[in-house]
Amino acid sequence: MKLSILVLITALAVGLSIGLVNFHFQQSWYFMLVSFGISFATSFILFYYLLEKFIYSKIKLIYKLIHNLKLGKDLKDALGEYVSSDPINDVEHEVKEWAGAKKNEIELLKKQEQFRREFLSNVSHEFKTPLFAIQGYIETLKDCLIDDPETAVRFLQKAENNVERLSYLINDLDSISKLETGEIPINYEKFDIVLLTKEVMESMEDKAKKRGIKLFFKDKYMHPAFVRADREKIRQVLINLISNSMKYSKENGSTSLKIFELHDQFLIEVTDDGIGIDEKHLPRLFERFYRIDSHRSREVGGTGLGLAIVKHILEAHEQIISVRSTLQIGTTFAFTLEKGG
Template sequence: MKLRVLIFLTSAAVAITVSSVNFYFQHKWYDLAITFVVSFAISFIVFYYLIEKYVYSKIKLIYKLIHNLKLGRDLRDALGETTSSADPINDVEKEVKEWARAKKTEVDDLRKQEKFRREFLSNISHEFKTPLFAIQGYIEAIQDDEFEDIDMARQFLEKASKNVDRLSYLISDLDAISKLESGEVPIQYTKFKINDLIKEVLDSLEMKAQQHQIKLVFKQKYDENVMVTADRGKINQVLVNLIDNSLKYGNKGGQTAVSLFNLHDQVLIEITDDGIGIEEKYLPRLFERFFRTEQSRSRQIGGSGLGLAIVKHIIEAHEQTINVRSTAGMGSTFGFTLQKAKQNPLPLPFPVMPALKS
């Protein structure tokens, strides 16, 4: 309801009340009309003046301040502006509700970020402490022994070296994921054959697969090469991380298979293993940094705990999707999409001659 309508109705109510009281005592009809007109005029002027000065002007200022705050403008600008709104009371109500919803969303996001920060600091502290304490223990043991047992010293130094490598991998992965999140590492799009890249990655991991007694298989359903547009180096890292992950959690005597599926304007690459699998409750958090489904076994296997997070960042930087489906005890399948390269139109074998007019 607009301000003038509200004042009009209030003044009319007051005028009717005063006129009725006057008529009750005087019983004169002409006094009733005069009293109504006079009391209505006085009430309207008084209410309009009071509400305009002490209520309406304050509400307009509040509206300007909230509006400028939402726009990110200097609040001092609101003091010299005039509002073009015909009903600032409703506008203030609307602005306050929108502002409250936005602030609630902001508070919820801040709480999530704070929770994530605490978990991240706790995880990274644990990831660093484990190899550092191991290195410290091996070095102190060697110092206490004063190199009397050379074989033991050599074994401890080798174990310390492995933990140094683990720290190095962790720092490298942290640096990589930080650059991916900040956009410092741009995506260098090129056209290449995804079939050839898969074969290269499988060849490079063949020896590691033999150590795990796992067979690598490329289920190439199509004879022709599939051209994609992507960053070849980063997709190479995605394939290495996913296949290496399948080897770590695979079963001896099992296999890891890579498959290609032609979609409309995309290609789907799937990496499937028949390993230990993942429980359904863990799937939504699988791509989080440092998230591990089985802490004890994951620590023994090693790794920084950032591999899948890096994979997700790379695929999302390509504006593509990655998903996982898994059944505990039966294996897992990771799939991601890439954009197909646009085919250049084939040149005509001979120039087209214009038709001759008859």
């Protein structure tokens, strides 16, 4: 419809121009109207043919291609062949929208590429550190195995510690990979999260005492709270979050656990009064091997995968985890679990 209007306006302009030029030279209204009519009809037919044949049909084809690409084959077949009443404007809209989507895809790919490079670099570094240490200890053992047995035993112990670190690292990477691909099933069961939390805190009391950290669970949160989840995987979540809080707590600090009842969920919070986390680090906190302070992280140990595992376990449960923190005041990790009914 709009093509006809465009051609009509163009033909009128050409016909009127030729008619006025003819009137200027002939000074006759008759010849002006004849020339106007002939030129208008000729122009209309010519322009309509040219626009329809070489321009408009190509635009319609481009529009259909973009439209079909956006819909996808299955959805396109379900909707049937789509014909636009105004393909010129629609092409402009579709191209802008398509270009915006492609720009976002490119930016996402760049971020993923950057993440891949960082991940490979971190994996390489995490593996090289204990491997080089083990290599050094073994070379030393060769020299002192007979002459200095005590030193040999000490270096054997150090080598064993680094082998354990490698083992933990490999197991954690394997766990994340299986959680991502769904190879590790979620065994749902109904259990009391309060009771599980007590068990975890009791099992970690000795470790907390060595660091001078108090673990406590306020009395008002001690009533039963039944959830539907994988008990052992949630145990791992609690252990990782409490361990993480103890690593970054202040001397003689504390870690507290709280449970809040929501509409159809329970909210579990693990809070410490430690050094806190700068806001700029929060969005990347659950990335694999992401460390806020690499030097401190290596001093307190760990594979750098604990929070990534926590996130994957909770996502496998279709639940969420969040973090809030203030420097020199403390950090709170909060996650949800479905009520057990």
